[in-house]
Amino acid sequence: DTAVSQTPKYLVTQMGNDKSIKCEQNLGHDTMYWYKQDSKKFLKIMFSYNNKELIINETVPNRFSPKSPDKAHLNLHINSLELGDSAVYFCASSQDLGRAARSFFGPGTRLTVL
Amino acid sequence: DAKTTQPPSMDCAEGRAANLPCNHSTISGNEYVYWYRQIHSQGPQYIIHGLKNNETNEMASLIITEDRKSSTLILPHATLRDTAVYYCIVRVEDNYGQNFVFGPGTRLSVLP
Numbered sequence: 003d004t005a006v007s008q009t010p011k012y013l014v015t016q017m018g019n020d021k022s023i024k025c026e027q028n029l030g031h032d033t034m035y036w037y038k039q040d041s042k043k044f045l046k047i048m049f050s051y052n053n054k055e056l057i058i059n060e061t062v063p064n065r066f067s068p069k070s071p072d073k074a075h076l077n078l079h080i081n082s083l084e085l086g087d088s089a090v091y092f093c094a095s096s097q098d099l100g101r102a103a104r105s106f107f108g109p110g111t112r113l114t115v116l
Numbered sequence: 117d118a119k120t121t122q123p124p125s126m127d128c129a130e131g132r133a134a135n136l137p138c139n140h141s142t143i144s145g146n147e148y149v150y151w152y153r154q155i156h157s158q159g160p161q162y163i164i165h166g167l168k169n170n171e172t173n174e175m176a177s178l179i180i181t182e183d184r185k186s187s188t189l190i191l192p193h194a195t196l197r198d199t200a201v202y203y204c205i206v207r208v209e210d211n212y213g214q215n216f217v218f219g220p221g222t223r224l225s226v227l228p
Binding site for chain 2 (some may be wrong): 005046058106107
């Protein structure tokens with residue numbers, strides 16, 4: 003069973019389009035996150051959600067809007083895509099807010115904006 | 117976060133113990149040692165962490181020196197599926213979520 007799943011794995015789209023990435027965890031965790039991998043080794047926190055409530059919204063453009071319909075899902079919607087949005091996006095979950103460093107990560111979604 | 121240094125690559129025979137070293141000589145008193153790995157084209161996977169005592173879980177053991185300036189991750193019986201890049205980082209235990217900054221890591225190849 004996949005603990006944290008993301009779809010799609012690859013997403014290629016044109017500038018200006020709107021797209022969504024879905025994330026689901028079946029671990030019963032309270033907290034979910036979105037990260038952007040800017041370079042090979044740097045995962046930048048974008049959002050943290052705890053029990054469907056937004057806890058952290060780092061300096062992310064408001065074109066990025068997370069939505070958590072329930073505790074097991076955290077989707078990421080991106081409006082008006084720009085070239086600089088091209089990156090790998092990781093969803094993650096942890097048992098609670100205090101264990102973010104022990105998160106389970108999804109496989110990543112490689113977004114390419116043309 | 118303190119910097120870490122790891123050997124760039126290591127080989128290990130299947131079934132043998134893999135011992136992965138990490139130096140973190142500038143670690144602060146409130147920083148933990150965390151180990152993760154990343155198998156090609158997958159997300160990072162948390163393995164184990166510790167502050168000053170040795171730790172063991174179902175995946176690995178972590179040995180931290182008394183001065184906390186270095187540590188060793190031990191995979192007791194390496195399998196082919198343990199082939200991955202292993203990252204040692206030191207960071208405070210956080211709430212809410214922080215950035216992950218991985219160094220080059222150690223590329224472990226488990227050989228049949």
